[in-house]
Amino acid sequence: MFQASRIRLSTNFSAVQRRLISGYEHLSPRKQSFIATKGVYPDGFKATGIFCGVKKNKNKDLALVLSDLPCSAAAVFTTNAFKAAPVLVSKATLEENPSGIYGVITNSGCANAVTGAQGIINAKRMRSAVDALVNKPLSALTMSTGVIGQQLPIEKIEKGIADAAKVLSNTHEEGWALAAEAFMTTDTFPKLRSGQFSLKDGKSFKMAGIAKGAGMIHPNMATLLGFVVTDAHVTPALLQKALTYAVDRSFNAISIDGDMSTNDTISVLANGASDVKIEEENEDYIVFRDQLTSFAAELAQLVVRDGEGATKFVTIHVKGADSFENAKKAASHISTSMLVKTALFGQDANWGRICASLGHSGVKIDPSKVSVNFVPTDGTETLRLMVEGEPEVVNEARASEILKMEDLIIEVDLNDGQSDAKFWTCDLSYEYVSINADYRS
The missing domain is CATH 3.10.20.340 (ArgJ beta chain, C-terminal domain)
Known part of the structure; x- marks a missing residue:
């Protein structure tokens, strides 16, 4: 079973819902209806989004998601030859520490792609700033999106990570909704979903996910930036297998303009805070895999609905x-x-x-x-x-x-x-x- 995390537009919006839609009134009612105004979020995770100084327009540009517990992690990355620094650093982080990840740090406004040796240093500095928060090495995956070929204002980002950590929240309005906004570049609305799912024995777990993308979208692994977190316990190998299956039927099944980014990354973190344990390839694994696939497909479809200039x-x-x-x-x-x-x-x-x-x-x-x-x-x-x-x-x-x-x-x-x-x-x-x-x- 799945508990939806968004509601259709109506004339009966609460004050909180109207506040969350504020700033998107220029969009069509159809597009506004895809903006999440409430959510059901996994236990043990907190999120936020702030402005730290990357974007010239002063919109939110830094998203931080942290778990209270170490997570199994899996990811798929772009096959573009010009892999961005955060892609290379995150791949290395997963290879060394697939079961000890605590969070994801994402900046928008600058892709940190085609930035040479300095780009790698800056991506590692982003990771190190999260390491300092949780007092663990190799603790975070890094993601960046925006203009290619420019260096990150890394000092601003490092300060931003420390500032973001002070306002992390597990609520929709003060946490997850802000993080989703910080992912946006040419996106016209934030892409956030969450829900509660059940196995056949009645045990339940929650998932939340954020994606970004409106242009330079075409799959050849996964497309754009996105991540999913869950409070189920899933071994790293099974999590990677489930994600690969899900991506082939979701983020790897969308196209806006036929162009593939240098920064494409889709990751999943599982912290085991619920009583759901997926440790072998059994019936529970199949249910989890299929629910992850449906969840990822809904996020991926939001990207297409927000395609740059799209009317259909x-x-x-x-x-x-x-x-x-x-x-x-x-x-x-x-x-x-x-x-x-x-x-x-x-x-x-x-x-x-x-x-x-x-x-x-x-x-x-x-x-x-x-x-x-x-x-x-x-x-x-x-x-x-x-x-x-x-x-x-x-x-x-x-x-x-x-x-x-x-x-x-x-x-x-x-x-x-x-x-x-x-x-x-x-x-x-x-x-x-x-x-x-x-x-x-």
Whole structure:
């Protein structure tokens, strides 16, 4: 079971909820509805977010999450050759200390990427500042996001870490919501989720997670920055296995612009403060893995919904494939087609672009078997575009109605097997070009 951590917009907001939405009134009601206004947070963890001097606009730029107990930890990192300093330092930290991590320290506004030897020194200084708080070595994973090629103002960050430690909280308003805001760069809203989950024997554990990302998003491990913490006890090896599985079906199944960051990191910390123990690959492990996957998928989908300039949230569902890998490969290729994405923005039912993209995806297909449909998310009838290689006479008025919706499912049936995969993407608009044309200014 899962207890949701956000609520839909209504006219009955409490004073606290209105305060948490404050600053985001310019967003559409739909986007505002994805901002968490309450939460159920894991035992033994505290969080906060502050401004320490990295960002010129004085928005929050430093997030600290700490556990009272040592944690098992796992992570996946970018495969970009230009791996940022915090990625390299965090990888080394996990290799040396996979069961003694106490927290995650994240700055926004400066990526500490392509910064040479000084960048490594600065990432280690961030880690050392957390070591001083918990009096343990190699205690933290480091994450940075923002402009590439600039050195961190490390003295400001070190002071910020000490200041943040004084105001850590396990509450939503004073802790987790502030941390989620500190992750943001071009994001238009904070991406925070939490919940309580149950095993089949009734024992329960909690999870909380934060993600950031709106541009430079395309998977090849995990994408963007994010982390999940849980009060379950999970061994490091099983935690890594569960995370890898979850990422392949969540953060590794989204695309906004086909570009992969130098800083991509997704991590999970498990501190064992609950009575749930996952120590072998049994039924409880499968339940935990699948719940982590669903939780990560919801966080990943928030990133797509906040895609730079995006006006649509699109699910590419490839089914009838001979393997999960081929279904995912086909879905990924369609999701990154600039022609498909611009047609979606223009509300043009040019479904031939979907077929063209599928045809050079590298997945072996039989065109005479392929079917393509638009599936509305309002429960109304599916619009068939092509059935087993034969084009349908498309009702253009109906197609236009579906394409005006913010959420859309494109279903592609290869009719060649039993496997399927979903990929989440968005359209490509004029605003995306505007945002990224002057990103550094």
